[in-house]
Amino acid sequence: MAFFKPSFGTDLRRQSTAFFQCRSLHSSAPQFKSPVSIVHPVHHRVRYKKSILHPKYQTLLTIPKWDPRSHLFKPQAVQPSRVKTHWETTLAPDLMLANYSHNELKLRGRKHQEWDGSSPYHVNRPLRSPAGNAMATPDILPRTFRTVPFVTSIWVNTFNHRAVTEHAERNIPSTVMIQQITGVKPAPAYSGVSIMQWRLRKERNVGAVVEIKGAKKDQFLATLVEVVMPRVKDFQGIANSSGDKFGNISFGLDPEGVRLFPEIEGNPDLWSGITGLNITFVTTAQTDPEARLLLSSLGVPFYGRERFHNVPNLDGTKQTRKKGVVYYENSQE
Amino acid sequence: MSLHQLSSMFWRRSQTIISRTAFQSAAVSRIPQPLHNFEVSGVKFTHGSLEVTRGKRTKSGGSSPQKIRLVNMLSLIGRVRKAPYRLKLSYEDLLRHRTIHRAWQLVKRQERESRNTELMTQYQKIQVACDELEKASPELFAQAMDKPKSLRFPPEYRIPTETPPNVSWDSSWKKATLPQVK
Amino acid sequence: MPRLPGFVSQASRASLRAASTATSSIPHSASPSFADELDPKSILADKDLSTIARAIGCSADDLTAFPNPTVPAGGEPLITARQLTMPAAMRPPFLDWRVQMKPASLKSKKFRNTYLSPIGLDGAFREALEILGKDRDTKYVQVLKLQSKVDAIKAQFGVLETNEITDIKARSEAYLIEVKIEKLRILAELSNPEVIAQFERGRADMQFPVYRYLARKKWEQIPRAQLVDRLENMHVIPDTMPYIKPTVDLRVRFPGPTAYWFDPGRILSTAVTAQVPEFQINTFEDKTSRYTIVIVDPDTPDFANDSYKSTLHYILSDIEIHGNKPDVDTEASTVVVPYLPPHPEKNSGIHRYAVWLFEQPDGERLAIRQRGSKEIDNSKLLDRDEFDIRLFRSAYGLKAVGAHLWRNKYDSQTEAVREKFGLGQGTVWSRARIQHY
Numbered sequence: 001m002a003f004f005k006p007s008f009g010t011d012l013r014r015q016s017t018a019f020f021q022c023r024s025l026h027s028s029a030p031q032f033k034s035p036v037s038i039v040h041p042v043h044h045r046v047r048y049k050k051s052i053l054h055p056k057y058q059t060l061l062t063i064p065k066w067d068p069r070s071h072l073f074k075p076q077a078v079q080p081s082r083v084k085t086h087w088e089t090t091l092a093p094d095l096m097l098a099n100y101s102h103n104e105l106k107l108r109g110r111k112h113q114e115w116d117g118s119s120p121y122h123v124n125r126p127l128r129s130p131a132g133n134a135m136a137t138p139d140i141l142p143r144t145f146r147t148v149p150f151v152t153s154i155w156v157n158t159f160n161h162r163a164v165t166e167h168a169e170r171n172i173p174s175t176v177m178i179q180q181i182t183g184v185k186p187a188p189a190y191s192g193v194s195i196m197q198w199r200l201r202k203e204r205n206v207g208a209v210v211e212i213k214g215a216k217k218d219q220f221l222a223t224l225v226e227v228v229m230p231r232v233k234d235f236q237g238i239a240n241s242s243g244d245k246f247g248n249i250s251f252g253l254d255p256e257g258v259r260l261f262p263e264i265e266g267n268p269d270l271w272s273g274i275t276g277l278n279i280t281f282v283t284t285a286q287t288d289p290e291a292r293l294l295l296s297s298l299g300v301p302f303y304g305r306e307r308f309h310n311v312p313n314l315d316g317t318k319q320t321r322k323k324g325v326v327y328y329e330n331s332q333e
Numbered sequence: 334m335s336l337h338q339l340s341s342m343f344w345r346r347s348q349t350i351i352s353r354t355a356f357q358s359a360a361v362s363r364i365p366q367p368l369h370n371f372e373v374s375g376v377k378f379t380h381g382s383l384e385v386t387r388g389k390r391t392k393s394g395g396s397s398p399q400k401i402r403l404v405n406m407l408s409l410i411g412r413v414r415k416a417p418y419r420l421k422l423s424y425e426d427l428l429r430h431r432t433i434h435r436a437w438q439l440v441k442r443q444e445r446e447s448r449n450t451e452l453m454t455q456y457q458k459i460q461v462a463c464d465e466l467e468k469a470s471p472e473l474f475a476q477a478m479d480k481p482k483s484l485r486f487p488p489e490y491r492i493p494t495e496t497p498p499n500v501s502w503d504s505s506w507k508k509a510t511l512p513q514v515k
Numbered sequence: 516m517p518r519l520p521g522f523v524s525q526a527s528r529a530s531l532r533a534a535s536t537a538t539s540s541i542p543h544s545a546s547p548s549f550a551d552e553l554d555p556k557s558i559l560a561d562k563d564l565s566t567i568a569r570a571i572g573c574s575a576d577d578l579t580a581f582p583n584p585t586v587p588a589g590g591e592p593l594i595t596a597r598q599l600t601m602p603a604a605m606r607p608p609f610l611d612w613r614v615q616m617k618p619a620s621l622k623s624k625k626f627r628n629t630y631l632s633p634i635g636l637d638g639a640f641r642e643a644l645e646i647l648g649k650d651r652d653t654k655y656v657q658v659l660k661l662q663s664k665v666d667a668i669k670a671q672f673g674v675l676e677t678n679e680i681t682d683i684k685a686r687s688e689a690y691l692i693e694v695k696i697e698k699l700r701i702l703a704e705l706s707n708p709e710v711i712a713q714f715e716r717g718r719a720d721m722q723f724p725v726y727r728y729l730a731r732k733k734w735e736q737i738p739r740a741q742l743v744d745r746l747e748n749m750h751v752i753p754d755t756m757p758y759i760k761p762t763v764d765l766r767v768r769f770p771g772p773t774a775y776w777f778d779p780g781r782i783l784s785t786a787v788t789a790q791v792p793e794f795q796i797n798t799f800e801d802k803t804s805r806y807t808i809v810i811v812d813p814d815t816p817d818f819a820n821d822s823y824k825s826t827l828h829y830i831l832s833d834i835e836i837h838g839n840k841p842d843v844d845t846e847a848s849t850v851v852v853p854y855l856p857p858h859p860e861k862n863s864g865i866h867r868y869a870v871w872l873f874e875q876p877d878g879e880r881l882a883i884r885q886r887g888s889k890e891i892d893n894s895k896l897l898d899r900d901e902f903d904i905r906l907f908r909s910a911y912g913l914k915a916v917g918a919h920l921w922r923n924k925y926d927s928q929t930e931a932v933r934e935k936f937g938l939g940q941g942t943v944w945s946r947a948r949i950q951h952y
Contacts, residue, residue: 023822023823024821024822025816025817025818025820025821025823026821027946043747043753043758044743044746044747044752044760045759045760046740046743046760046761048739049740050744052736052737053737053740053741053744062737066430066431066434067427067430067431068419068420068422068430069419069427073420076434076437077437082493082494082495083492086493088448092452093455096452096455096456096459097455097459098484100456100459101480102460102464102467102474102478145449145452145453145455145456148452169403172406173403175406175410176406179409179410180409186410222492225492226491270402272399289482289483289484292485293484293485296485296486296488296490297490298492299490299491299492302485306482306483314482422633423618423620423621423630423632425619425620426618426632426633426636428711428712429637429639429708431708431711432640432644432647432706433636433639433640433643435643435647435705435706436642436644436646436706437643439646439647439650439706440646
C-alpha cells in the first residue's frame with residue numbers, strides 16, 4: 001500500500017496557506033481539513049494568460065496581429081477616409097473653439113454615496129444612490145484640445161415585426177439588407193421584452209444589429225448625410241430632443257428612407273420586405289448639445305426645441321466650486 | 334431541415350467567425366477560389382454536415398423562387414469562405430512586411446503627434462488671448478464668453494469632396510432655413 | 516554605384532567612419548552574411564574607407580562629406596562606434612532586392628523558382644527603410660546628447676562609472692539618463708530587419724540592448740509563464756519561499772550524453788540527478804553581479820512531528836555572471852554545501868527539488884548580514900536536515916530573482932545511488948492503523 005500523502009495540485013477544495021504551514025504526514029490528514037471552498041491564493045507576481053501555456057494555442061497566440069500568418073491579420077489603410085481627414089484638418093480646431101469656455105473646471109458628476117457606518121448593516125451594503133435620487137453621471141472634464149468630440153462608432157439595428165407574426169425566416173432579408181448597407185457582418189438582435197399585443201415574446205430573434213467603426217463608419221455617415229437624408233420625403237432632421245444625456249444621439253429611418261440607400265436603390269426588386277433602421281451615433285462628446293454640434297458639422301440637420309439634460313448651467317442645477325472642482329450643489333460631500 | 338433551422342445554424346456560425354476584408358495581392362501562392370461557389374439551381378452545395386439540393390423537384394412542385402432567394406441571401410450572411418486564403422510569404426518577405434508595417438506605424442504616429450501639437454498650440458493661444466482680453470476689457474471679455482445656447486454649423490456646411498461640384502457657383506443662393514416645429 | 520536605402524544615413528556613416536579609424540579592432544557579433552563579399556567582419560577590419568563605401572553602396576566621398584556627429588570639433592569621440600550602432604546591422608544585405616532575387620529561406624528549388632514576391636513590396640520596403648533610418652538617426656543623435664550629459668556629470672566628480680559618483684542626487688540623475696539611453700538604443704534598432712533576422716536565427720549578440728530586450732520578451736512570453744505556473748501548481752511557492760517575480764532566466768541540466776535544459780517540474784530518474792547539475796543564468800542586463808543557487812527538498816517526511824521538513828541539497832554561491840555570458844562556472848564559484856544526490860525513501864511519494872536563484876547584495880561575496888540587534892542562531896543556518904530557506908535568505912540578505920524545479924521519486928536506480936554515495940538504507944514507509952479508544 002502506497003504511503004498516502006496529501007496530493008499537491010489535485011484537490012483544490014482543501015488547499016489553503018494554513019494547510020501548507022502544517023502539512024501532516026499521517027495518511028488521513030486530508031480528511032481533517034476544512035471542507036469549505038476557498039479561492040486558491042496566488043503567490044507569484046507575474047501576469048500571463050494561462051492559455052498560452054497550452055501547446056495547442058501557442059502558435060496562434062504568439063503570432064502578432066500585423067503578421068499575415070495571424071488569423072487576426074487585416075490589411076491596414078486600404079482607403080483614405082474623407083470624413084476623418086475633414087475632422088482632423090478642419091472640424092477639430094473649430095469644435096475646440098466652439099466648445100471653449102475660459103478657465104473651465106472639472107464638474108464632478110453625481111456619484112453613488114458611501115453609507116455613514118452608523119449601523120453595522122452598512123458593511124457590504126450596496127452604495128447609496130446619488131443625492132436627490134438622481135442618476136449617477138460621469139464627470140464633465142474641461143473642454144481642451146484633448147476632449148474634442150468625434151464620432152467613435154455608429155450602431156444600426158433593425159426590428160422586423162414579420163419575423164414575429166409570420167416566420168423567423170422573414171428576418172433573413174432585413175439582416176442581409178443591414179449587411180449590404182453597412183458592409184459589416186450583423187449580429188442577431190433578440191427581443192428583450194414580451195408584448196402580448198404584438199405577439200412578441202422575450203428572447204426571440206427579431207432583428208439584426210451592427211456596430212460600424214473606422215473607415216466603414218465614415219463611409220456610412222457620408223452616404224447617410226449626402227445621399228439618403230436630402231431625399232427623404234418631409235425629412236426635417238433629427239429631433240433636438242434626441243440623445244441619452246451623455247453625447248449619444250439616436251434617430252429612426254423609416255422603410256421609405258432605407259430604400260434610398262444606393263445598395264437598395266440599385267436593385268429594389270431584390271428586396272421584398274424592407275424594414276426601418278434605428279441609428280445611434282456614439283460620440284465622445286460629454287453632453288448632448290456638443291454631440292449635436294459635432295453632427296451638424298458633418299451635415300446632419302436637426303429640428304425642434306433643444307433639450308439640455310445634464311448640461312451645466314442650462315439644466316436648472318446649481319453648482320459650487322471647491323478646490324478646483326465644480327460640484328452639484330446638492331451632491332457636495 | 335427547415336429554413337428556420339438553417340437560418341439559426343447560420344447565426345450560430347456567424348457568431349464565431351472573424352470576417353476579413355478581401356484584399357488583392359499578387360502574392361497568393363494559391364489561386365484564390367471565388368468566395369461564393371453557388372449557381373442558381375441544380376447544384377448541390379454543402380455547409381458542414383448540411384446538404385441542400387436546390388432545383389430538386391418534390392411532390393409539392395419544388396422550392397418556390399422566394400425560398401431560393403432566401404437561401405441565396407443566407408449564403409451572404411453565412412461564414413463559409415468569407416476570408417481569402419492566407420497569404421503565404423517567404424521569411425524575407427515577412428520581414429519586409431514587418432519593416433513596412435513599422436514604418437507605416439511610425440509615419441502615422443508622427444502625423445498624429447504633429448496634429449496634436451498643433452491643436453495644443455491653438456488651444457494655448459486661445460487661452461492667452463482670453464486672458465489678455467480679460468485684462469484689457471472685462472466687458473468685451475464677458476461678451477466674448479457669452480455663448481449661444483444652441484450652437485449649430487450652417488446647414489450648407491459639407492464634407493469636402495475630391496472633385497469640384499457640377500455647378501461651380503450658385504448665384505441664386507440664399508441662406509437655408511430649416512423648418513421649425515412649434 | 517547605386518546606394519542602398521536607409522540605415523546608411525548620417526549616423527551610420529559616422530559610426531562606420533569611427534569604426535574604421537579606431538585603432539583596435541572592434542568586437543562585434545559573429546554576423547553571418549549571405550553574400551561573402553559583404554561580410555561585415557572583413558569590412559570593419561579593413562580601414563580603407565572605399566571598401567566600406569563599396570560595401571554599403573555609396574562613394575567614399577559620401578562617407579567623408581557628412582560631418583561626424585560623434586566627434587565634436589577638435590575633440591575625442593563622445594561615444595564609440597560599438598556603443599552607437601551595430602556593425603552588422605547597418606545594412607540589410609540579405610533583404611536587398613538586388614542581391615537576393617529569390618528568397619533564400621525557401622529550401623526547395625521548385626518553390627524558390629515559382630515563388631513570387633507581392634507586387635510593390637520591394638518599393639515599399641525601400642521607402643520604409645528610409646523612413647526608419649531617419650528615425651533611427653534622430654534617436655542616436657538624442658543618445659549622443661544624453662551621453663554627453665552623463666559624461667559631464669562623471670567628469671564633474673572625476674569618475675569613470677556611474678555608481679562611483681558620490682553625490683546621491685547626481686548619481687540618480689546620471690542613472691536615469693542612462694536608462695533613457697538604453698531605451699532609446701533599443702527603440703532605434705527595434706525596427707531594423709537585420710536585427711530581427713539575426714535574433715531569430717539565434718545569432719544575437721547580448722552586448723547590444725536591443726538583443727537583450729528581444730531575448731527578455733521572448734523569455735517572458737512562454738518560459739517564464741510556464742515556470743511560474745509550475746511553481747504555483749506544485750506549491751513550491753509558498754512551501755519553500757513565499758513568492759516570486761522572476762527577473763532572471765535560470766536553466767538547469769544534468770551532464771551526460773543526452774543533457775538538455777529541461778522544463779521546470781519534470782520527473783527525472785535518480786540516476787540522472789545523481790550528478791551535479793549544470794546551470795545557465797540569463798540576466799538580460801549588461802551588468803556583473805554575484806548569485807547564489809540553493810536546492811531544497813521540502814518533502815522529506817518528519818515522523819516525529821507528523822509533518823514534513825526541508826532538506827538542503829546544494830548551495831553554490833559567489834557565481835559571477837557577466838551580462839552576456841550565461842554559463843555558470845562551478846569551479847570559479849564557492850561550494851558552500853556540496854551536492855547531495857536526491858534519494859527519496861520508498862513510499863514517500865514524489866519529492867520536489869526546488870532550485871532557487873538569489874542575487875547577492877551589492878555584488879559582494881556571500882556573508883551573514885545582521886539586521887538590528889536580533890541575534891540569529893547561525894549554527895542551524897546550513898543544517899542539511901532541518902534547513903529553513905527563508906531564514907537563510909534573510910540571514911544573508913539575499914534577493915530571490917529566479918527559480919527552477921525538478922521532481923524525483925523512489926525508482927529502480929535509487930538503491931544504486933544510495934550505495935554509490937554511501938547514503939545508507941532508507942526508511943520504507945507503510946501505513947499502520949492506530950487504535951483510538
